[in-house]
Amino acid sequence: MSTHDAHADHPDTPATPESAEVPRSPVGPRDSSRTPRFAGAASFALLPLLDAVGTADIAVTGVPFDSGVSYRPGARFGPSHVRESSRLLRPYNPAQDIAPFAVQQVADAGDIVANPFDLDEAMEQVYQGAKQLLTRADRLAVIGGDHTIAYPLLRAAAEKHGPVAVLHADAHLDTWDTYFGVPLTHGTPFRRASEDGFIDLTASAHLGIRGPLYGKGDLTEDAALGFQITSSEFIEEHGVPAAITRLKERLAGKPVYISVDIDVLDPAHAPGTGTPEAGGLTSRELLRIIRSLSDQQIVGVDVVEVSPAYDHAQLTGIAAAHVLYELISAMGAEKARPAR
């Protein structure tokens, strides 16, 4: 019970009033030894709401938007499904030896509202919503939503940090040009972000790419847009440690933005998604790769493309919740390290 009792019970008010002299300790998830974790409303990991704690090191926010999809819809229901699937997460993460909600204040900021009928307006709303949240939280952990939302999120991240090294985990390149003549869709956010100078062209990488393309030229265009590929086949051939080494060499100590499309996982591990491709990563492989990045300067993360209508037994929701938990743990690692 020790880790439970280290935290305040659910936080309608902060455990310690905010004051200049007394640094308050983070308000953690509500105590599942007192309130069953299946009771009450589902914030991510049963964390306090941002409004209850005021400011945070990391704000978790949802973007219920899927007007950019090219195939199966439904990712607009991703945020509520991932929150619902995150009730069982516990406060201590042994794989990274960290209590991610105790070393930093993490809070659920609710959803950023985006117009489902007007893509341009929606993108502006996501950008403004992210910018606004970044006045109250150092970093965002965003639950999508389809992958289109990575564009305005990268815009907000680049405004704060300059061009970021993007680590993009996905079956798909998402650097295609247009769909039906439309420049911004879930197949194009990283091309637009590259063109607009949001990403570091020398340090960005895709992880887990696989499956049929429109043509061989997709790969040359993708490289010119600033991405190095560590494919699913690379992992099969050389293993996870070699993939980690390759990624870290590429990211090279730059500010890193990590965008995880849940379809990077094999459909056996994540069936609830809109454009599934066979032959993907296992959850175990992806979680291990994320953990290895705890020594990187991670400035923001998103987990997108969870479409609950195609999910079974919360498989995809749980995978996404664990991916976000590992990302939040990795972001907390710096705070957890003893000062030198």
Ligand SMILES: N=C(N)NCCCC(=O)O
């Ligand atoms: N971002 C995701 N999940 N998918 C992009 C697929 C675009 C296509 O239909 O070619």
Ligand SMILES: [Zn+2]
């Ligand atoms: Zn994808």
Ligand SMILES: [Zn+2]
């Ligand atoms: Zn994608």
